[in-house]
Amino acid sequence: MIPWKLVLKNIRGYRKRSVVTVVLSAITTALLVFSSAIMDGSHNTMIKNAVEIYPGYMQITHRDFRDTPGYENLIFDLDSLRRSLANIPDIAAYGARFETYVLYSTEARSVGGMLTGIEPRAEKQLSRMASSLYEGEYLDDEDGAVVYIGFELAKRLKVGIGDELAFIGNGADYSMAADVVTVKGTFRTGLFDFDASAAFMNKRYLDEVMVSRNMATHVIVLPANVEDCGKIEDRINQEVGGDNVAESWFRTMASLVQAMKLDSVFGYITLGIIFIVIFFVIMIYTLLTVYARVREVGVMRAIGTTPWGIFVMLVSESVLLSLVGVLLGGLLGACVAYYFYLNPMEFAGYEEQFKQYNMVATAIPADFAPLVIARDMLIMFVLCVCSTLYPILRLNRYRPMDAIRHV
Amino acid sequence: MKHYLLTILCLLFIFVDHCPAEEMDIDTLMQQVEEALNGKTAQMNLTMRVKTSRLERTIKMESYSVGKDKSFIKITYPRKDTGVTFLKIDNAMWQYVPRIERVIKIPASMMLQSWMGSDFTNDDLVRESSIADDYHCKLIEKGDEYLVELIPKEDAPVVWGKLLMWISKEHLIPTKVRYFDEENQPVRVLFYNEFKKFGDKMYPSKWVMENETIEKKGNQTIMEITEAVFDQPVADHYFTKRALKQFSQ
Numbered sequence: 001m002i003p004w005k006l007v008l009k010n011i012r013g014y015r016k017r018s019v020v021t022v023v024l025s026a027i028t029t030a031l032l033v034f035s036s037a038i039m040d041g042s043h044n045t046m047i048k049n050a051v052e053i054y055p056g057y058m059q060i061t062h063r064d065f066r067d068t069p070g071y072e073n074l075i076f077d078l079d080s081l082r083r084s085l086a087n088i089p090d091i092a093a094y095g096a097r098f099e100t101y102v103l104y105s106t107e108a109r110s111v112g113g114m115l116t117g118i119e120p121r122a123e124k125q126l127s128r129m130a131s132s133l134y135e136g137e138y139l140d141d142e143d144g145a146v147v148y149i150g151f152e153l154a155k156r157l158k159v160g161i162g163d164e165l166a167f168i169g170n171g172a173d174y175s176m177a178a179d180v181v182t183v184k185g186t187f188r189t190g191l192f193d194f195d196a197s198a199a200f201m202n203k204r205y206l207d208e209v210m211v212s213r214n215m216a217t218h219v220i221v222l223p224a225n226v227e228d229c230g231k232i233e234d235r236i237n238q239e240v241g242g243d244n245v246a247e248s249w250f251r252t253m254a255s256l257v258q259a260m261k262l263d264s265v266f267g268y269i270t271l272g273i274i275f276i277v278i279f280f281v282i283m284i285y286t287l288l289t290v291y292a293r294v295r296e297v298g299v300m301r302a303i304g305t306t307p308w309g310i311f312v313m314l315v316s317e318s319v320l321l322s323l324v325g326v327l328l329g330g331l332l333g334a335c336v337a338y339y340f341y342l343n344p345m346e347f348a349g350y351e352e353q354f355k356q357y358n359m360v361a362t363a364i365p366a367d368f369a370p371l372v373i374a375r376d377m378l379i380m381f382v383l384c385v386c387s388t389l390y391p392i393l394r395l396n397r398y399r400p401m402d403a404i405r406h407v
Numbered sequence: 408m409k410h411y412l413l414t415i416l417c418l419l420f421i422f423v424d425h426c427p428a429e430e431m432d433i434d435t436l437m438q439q440v441e442e443a444l445n446g447k448t449a450q451m452n453l454t455m456r457v458k459t460s461r462l463e464r465t466i467k468m469e470s471y472s473v474g475k476d477k478s479f480i481k482i483t484y485p486r487k488d489t490g491v492t493f494l495k496i497d498n499a500m501w502q503y504v505p506r507i508e509r510v511i512k513i514p515a516s517m518m519l520q521s522w523m524g525s526d527f528t529n530d531d532l533v534r535e536s537s538i539a540d541d542y543h544c545k546l547i548e549k550g551d552e553y554l555v556e557l558i559p560k561e562d563a564p565v566v567w568g569k570l571l572m573w574i575s576k577e578h579l580i581p582t583k584v585r586y587f588d589e590e591n592q593p594v595r596v597l598f599y600n601e602f603k604k605f606g607d608k609m610y611p612s613k614w615v616m617e618n619e620t621i622e623k624k625g626n627q628t629i630m631e632i633t634e635a636v637f638d639q640p641v642a643d644h645y646f647t648k649r650a651l652k653q654f655s656q
Binding site: 067070101105166168 | 457459460461462464482485487488491502504506507509511512513514516517520521523524525622623
């Protein structure tokens, strides 16, 4: 039986202690909620950037292509794969790519780089290539000998919109593949290496040059709901079978996912150190306030209150104060997280540092996830209550007479 | 005492005499191997067959070279690649592709790319002939064949970690070369087979390059020399950039 009246009276009676405890709990909770939101937000931004700019949420390739990329490990029956994909629900879009490495050449210089045949209309949904347009125009499905080229690559080759450039490479049959193409547009994703080495053409035209009809290096799939990548991946693998395999972004970009997890671990270790400090601050503060009530506890024991009764009363006070602090702090942290979710934090001037982490935008939004907020609040609540247990247990060890005589 | 002194003097004599002699021997040997392999000049008709797990492809070509520094190659088959020409002068390489009517210098970054889809690289065409300049050579065995280990010199622009070369004592031409990467793993092996007489010169008429990497195990490039003329004058005009377009027809 919890003596609620007495608990509430004590909380009101020791107002200063109550306010300080609530404020401490609230600030700590707000800090945790906000830190988690920013950490998850930056990780989500990195992953979103890395996935959406070019690789896509899901890739279908020949099963050996990732380990040994080359013309021996292509998707050789693209039409049949397309028919299989058409039967799978929950796929928003898909498109084929033929990636190859060529030597680009202009009057000014020759530079090696990646040339990818894409299906322009489908690619608009699959990656940010179309929205990364810098100058000129993006490709369309009827295009012929035109190229959509990285801004930095165009600079290296000293070409602009309407200029011609040649490329030489090996066709899928290992014959010499070469053509002269006109620059239709340039793109700028912000990823320097990508912008300095990649160019795109309409796959239908490039297939003629590369002798790669009905072949592809990748088929990129966009699930209707990106959260369902795992399910769609399983479904495609059941449906497609054979030599080709579908892999979601968390497999194709496993190293990035690992890096994010590792970063989260370091983030939580840092937060953990802060929480240990806060834990002891609350504990010491509780210890001081509890010791100020030794005589009161002595009197209560003398009039017949059991140690368990004292324990329940003090823990109930702690639970109530922690609950109020955590709720206030959680609300505050959630509001701040929501604000930065809608208005991402700008880090103008740090573009170079961001590029090292494959981040194009310098704005980082916080992640507003109610479940994560609830988790953080629960952690803080448990932490706050636990930090008061030791002082309460010590207080309960006093015998009534010793407690009454305590100065 | 006299006996000991005599022994020490004999050992010293053998040691002093032996080391420079071996170095001189191996240098001379490698020089002779290079001369035998390249000839003063060479004009050849070659057929190259590239075999991968997926397809087999045949390319025919004419080749003109002077020593180890200059060479000119013209593709004559298949029709799609006919007229593609390559020019190598010292360590630089250019190519001409009729479809785009351009002469393109192959940059250093593309030197390790496959040449015409084969197991040879552009770098092989440019660097292969400068073995004596770029490697420390060490004679390992003198059995039926010489076995020479070639370790790249520190500042040599070489991609291999080590080469092992088996050399025919009879013809002073390699019979086999094994290429290792920097981690000492075998990458590929080149066999020089079927020695034939071309004019006065015995020469391997079949070169087989086998890929030894896990990724490309089983890939093979076979280069067969159908005709060859050695040590006859080769016109200088083959070795100009103008020739790339001129002789493309």
